[in-house]
Amino acid sequence: MASTAPKPGTPKRDTKEELVNATIKLASRGGMEAASVRSITREAGVTEGALYRHYRSKEQLWVEVYTRIVGAMAEDKAVLLDADLPARECLGEWIRLTYAYYDGNRDAFNYVLLAPRSLSESLGEVYERQGRLFVELFTRLAARGEVREMDPKLALAVFGGIVLAVPRLVNEGGLEPPASGYTEEITDAVWRAIGN
């Protein structure tokens, strides 16, 4: 008779997981407004108290949500960073990678990008960490003379602006959906703007 129940000392990781998933799900569907503590916990199938066992505050839950998304993406990007591909190709991969994570978590990203004012410092750090990775990439490529000579942070803004604005317009502004993959055209635009 093998027991399917978790052992006493074994922390059930399910709840944290459920909470994070519920948060992303709700935010993706109905924007941040839909992601109240009540609705998150209902969606996760637990009570409000359970959230506060695992996270100090709603904000800390968001920190975890964002940290996970960005953290996973950052790992993949770090690999790319060391792959020493030609600049244009590298940028293309970078964008493809960004969209891979962006697509499933659109609203989590938007929340962070559009309302950082209200976010805690620890979330700000995760946010910056994401930016530093691009700056690192750009700086390396610049050292090899493969991209334009410009403030890497400005390059980051240009890159981030283009990459984030396009899906928004696709969604809400009437732009046609990606079809064969907008990525190519977006990479073109980014490359022209910051490439060599």
Place this chain on the structure above:
Amino acid sequence: MASTAPKPGTPKRDTKEELVNATIKLASRGGMEAASVRSITREAGVTEGALYRHYRSKEQLWVEVYTRIVGAMAEDKAVLLDADLPARECLGEWIRLTYAYYDGNRDAFNYVLLAPRSLSESLGEVYERQGRLFVELFTRLAARGEVREMDPKLALAVFGGIVLAVPRLVNEGGLEPPASGYTEEITDAVWRAIGN
């Protein structure tokens, strides 16, 4: 019988005006959270009831706020559209104009960017109208062969992305402040991305 009340023929547009100004003022200072119905009406010097006499809802007040800002900007841009300047110069002016309105109304814009989902159709229309103006510009320039051949809506996304992302990063991402005006460098980037 000297009357201190406004003359019958004199339309008292004051209340609506005060409400709109109060909204922009509060949102610009303290973000969207500071612009509650209560604080808006207090700032405007009227009561909550008065707001609802003039606007169906808080949302409708925001529609008006946004319509006015974008409307005024659109007028200026329409002039530019007909001025037949060389493409690059025209784009530079266009950006300068955008920032002129954006700077004074950052939070009104951000609100729209952050939560368009919850805004009524009329706001969506205003939002699109702004985009159509750029599309019109781009199409004209394309007809003269002065910009790249690309989907004008994609150009809009690229343009909008760069233009909106840079001030954000300047503000919150640790980028150096505009100095004599980042506008030049932004225009460069935009031009490379979508110019000819």
Place this chain on the structure above:
Amino acid sequence: MASTAPKPGTPKRDTKEELVNATIKLASRGGMEAASVRSITREAGVTEGALYRHYRSKEQLWVEVYTRIVGAMAEDKAVLLDADLPARECLGEWIRLTYAYYDGNRDAFNYVLLAPRSLSESLGEVYERQGRLFVELFTRLAARGEVREMDPKLALAVFGGIVLAVPRLVNEGGLEPPASGYTEEITDAVWRAIGN
């Protein structure tokens, strides 16, 4: 057809009154724990929001409650202060007066006396004002040599301690109820402790 409804501009003082009364009533019955915002407003026949129209916080409501009770008592005591009665008689009246207000508001008093740590500054002020009145009385009597030479604040503590402890013991410690009026015996004890 005389209208019984309040005029537009006329503030209905009822709600504030109801709130104050409900607070005293609940605190007197079930102690401070029974006086939650929810129960206070239910008892007053209004919703929670209504409380916050009239008071910035629950604490501010308590400030009003206490201010009213102490304020009314202080007025009566001020009269006594100027009546120039012989010390012992004056003290007796003072105690009688204290009980007159104390009896109807026992828990409001107890709350303030036993948990001042959590009270706002403005409540602290009201609290002190009550004490200053006694100190003033004691100082005057001392100047006439009718009471003992001692720190008036210590006298206040002795006076307050005796006066407040007796009803507590009557209520909860098994002391027999006042019968013909404990006041006489209490006045005796107080007089011996601080009189001349």
Place this chain on the structure above:
Amino acid sequence: MASTAPKPGTPKRDTKEELVNATIKLASRGGMEAASVRSITREAGVTEGALYRHYRSKEQLWVEVYTRIVGAMAEDKAVLLDADLPARECLGEWIRLTYAYYDGNRDAFNYVLLAPRSLSESLGEVYERQGRLFVELFTRLAARGEVREMDPKLALAVFGGIVLAVPRLVNEGGLEPPASGYTEEITDAVWRAIGN
């Protein structure tokens, strides 16, 4: 097989002890509000479940806390009761003793004073037991004609009132700190009030 666990014969009274100590420690530092079940158990180094293995409820833990404090004090006072000192001296010692326990456990005492209504009967008994001891003392002294003829319970109220009110005023009412010990002046006042 060296065992690190306590020997079978050794009773592990640790948990109850830790719980009681943690409660007193927290209440003395941060008032009753700081003594939540969570913080008590964390301070004691156990979990919430452990508390409920040893006490039916939080209230029962407080009963134990209070019983211990008062019990220890009662033992000391019982010795004093049999020492047959002259009345005034005896009262002085009694007060000194009271403060010795009161000072280290101010908040435990205040809790009882503030909210006895909600405490179980067993706590009420402990509370009364404390009073009975004084009544016993007073009755003996009265039999020897060394104190006033008055209801011993009234004497208890007078005694208790003075003794409890003075430290409060010292702490919060702006009275000067005890210096070499207010005890002398307090004993004076008590003696005048109830002594012979």
Place this chain on the structure above:
DNA sequence: CATGAATGAGCATTCATTCAT
């Protein structure tokens, strides 16, 4: 036109207590 008191559902958070392990 304007007032402003009242609504009532909503918010994030805390707490003593329970119970499967």
Place this chain on the structure above:
DNA sequence: AATGAATGAATGCTCATTCAT
């Protein structure tokens, strides 16, 4: 004995909106 995740009702408070005057 002890664990600690989960409960669920309660807390003080905010907000856009309504309506009798």
